[in-house]
Amino acid sequence: MSKIIKINSKEIMVTGTCYMGELYCSYAKIVDAIGEPSDMFDNYKSDAEWCLEFDNGMVATIYNWKNGKNYCGEDGLELEDIDEWHIGGNDPIVVDLVNDFIKNSWPVFDDIRKKAQANETALGGV
Numbered sequence: 001m002s003k004i005i006k007i008n009s010k011e012i013m014v015t016g017t018c019y020m021g022e023l024y025c026s027y028a029k030i031v032d033a034i035g036e037p038s039d040m041f042d043n044y045k046s047d048a049e050w051c052l053e054f055d056n057g058m059v060a061t062i063y064n065w066k067n068g069k070n071y072c073g074e075d076g077l078e079l080e081d082i083d084e085w086h087i088g089g090n091d092p093i094v095v096d097l098v099n100d101f102i103k104n105s106w107p108v109f110d111d112i113r114k115k116a117q118a119n120e121t122a123l124g125g126v
Helices: 027-034 069-075 093-104 107-122
Strands: 004-007 018-024 049-054 059-063 084-089
Touching (some): 018 093, 059 093
Antiparallel strands (some): 018 084, 059 084
16 A cells, blocks of 8 residues: 655645646645645635645645635635645545545654654745
C-alpha cells in the first residue's frame, strides 16, 4: 500500500493532473485527516484544494469544483457545507488511494500532517 510522503508542499508537481473521480465526505473530515487546505490553487472555480504525493511518485489533488462561493457567489455552498469533492491526478488509482486515506483516516500519517503544518508555520505560511 502506498504511503503519503508530502501534503500541500510546493514541491508536489500537480501540473498536468486532471479529474479522476470523486470523494464524498465533509470538509471537516478532510481537514481532520489532512489539515487545512493549500493556498496554491485556482480560487475562481474552487474554494479549497489539498495536494498529496505518495511514495510511489503518484500525486493527487482534492478540490471542490464550481459549487462554492468563489464560483457561484451567494448561491454557492459555504466551505463547511461542501461534501462533494473532485480528485485529480495522473492515474485513476489515486481515487482509491485518496478515498481510503480520508475515509479510513490512517493515523500513522498524522505525524506527516503535523510536520507539514509545523513547517508551514515556521516558514510564515509559505
